Amino acid sequence: MGLDMYAYFVKMEDAISDTDCNLAYEQVENFYWRKNHHLHNWMEKLWETKTGNTDRKDFNCEKIRLSMKDIDELEKAIKTWEIDDSEPFSSFSFKKYTSNMKEYDLQFCREAKEAIEAGYAVYYDSWW
16 A cells, blocks of 8 residues: 555646546556655645645545646745655654655656646646
């Protein structure tokens, strides 16, 4: 068991809301992470803000749409290492946010911005 995380770039006509989109059967994730708890925690806080739901156990297999502003804020948190909230919010013990994680997450930010500029919607999804 563990945390699997995905980002999808979907056609605008498939974007339904901030928390839902149509994914084609053959849709492959544009980005995949495994156990990047720091990024997931950031996304969870965004989801809480957009939905008003603060019950963390509900953020499993839930999509969240990222706007250009959201991605700018994420990019800032990554670049300043603010995303590294090594103080666990639960009984889980997370590994430190590494340079390799940082580079991959910044690559995601760059490609997500390009996708939005090209007319796509960007969604994050995860599965515990």
